[in-house]
Amino acid sequence: MYWDKETETMGRDELEALQVQLLQKSIRQAGSSPYYGRIFKEEGITPESITTLDDLGRIPFMTKDLLRDNYPYGLVAVSKEQLVRLHSSSGTTGRPTVIFHTGNDIAEWAGLIARCMYMTGVRASDVFQNMMGYGLFTGGIGFHYGAERLGALVIPAGPGNTQRQIMLMQEFESTVLHIIPSYALHFIKSLQELHIDPRKDLHIRMAFLGAEPHSEEIRQRIEDALGVTAYNSYGLSEMNGPGVAFECTEKDGMHVWEDSYILEVVNPDTLKPVKDGEEGELVFTTLKREGMPILRYRSKDLACVYTEPCACGRTHRKITRIKGRTDDMLIVKGVNMYPVQIEKVLMSIPEVGSNYQIVLDRKDFNDHMTVKVEISGEVFTGEMQQLDHLKKTIIERLRSEILITPKVDLVEPDSLPKSEGKAVRVIDNRHQWG
């Protein structure tokens, strides 16, 4: 029922023709909003004047700043009576950005998530424990509606309260979890402390990991510890939230639903399209949204598009896992790097525990990077020699990945701040006075 074979395996030409047709509709819809009404007039854009995907280049990019400038209703393309819900991004500074949805938008979104879940093998017989935050954030409620649409039994657990999560899993025999990767690591540790063996004592077989870019190594740790298959999910609130791209059972890249979104990959500096398969910033256009169509939104997320077709038979293009956000990029001693590169190294070392923190300071006009690494209990209480050796290994591997030599502090298990939401991995003290 959610395997829409015809659409998901459509030939490329046919899919692109469908995109142009939907884009014209989306432009007509967007033109009803104050912002796009003005822009289209200035640029001489009409739905009929867009006849190929290349014509998309005539439409100016949308950015988070532009969304803020037009806050709250500048991009709304329907009357207030037609709006049924809003979501807001989790911005910590300045005005938030808000996305408005009609009833059809919510239904479309739920359908996309149901399609993602079905693709990985979730069925109506599954019990879905949703350990994501509900509320203005899109992650929890997005999956909630998608799983209900699919017919699964949904437990709206929300994040945190580990004991209660375990109780729910045991009582109702949850089979599928939706969880933030950093919370999953914390959760795994709690299971170990309580001597609960997820393979024997729980029924979970699958986990969806979302809301935070994470490395392949983190996925493997979660899979090994819980005895599940874990799938990577990608979305952004400006494009509804989750449901934009999702892994199929090949677990190698995430299919972007190209009958709902147009994907472009651009060089973040020149804003020109990158060559096929090269890394760039993902740019998305909504094709079906009524309440607030958004064209050419710069996500700030960096990834590559796969050039090879997927073995699953779906023709919608795949993206790699997110390498980082242009916002998250750290420049330390003049070298560019992303926190996820550091995570990848740490999590590939078995003695490393589940938590780490990157601290940046500036002393005597020089950048200093300290990586605080929790290590497993036995190693921590073990011999000094072993600790020294471990520290050296971590430093060496980090140096070959990020090209600078950080200071590494090995710390006790549980000594770094825990998170039940998105983890704060980087503490940058370089811009403070004193």
Ligand SMILES: [Zn+2]
């Ligand atoms: Zn596939």
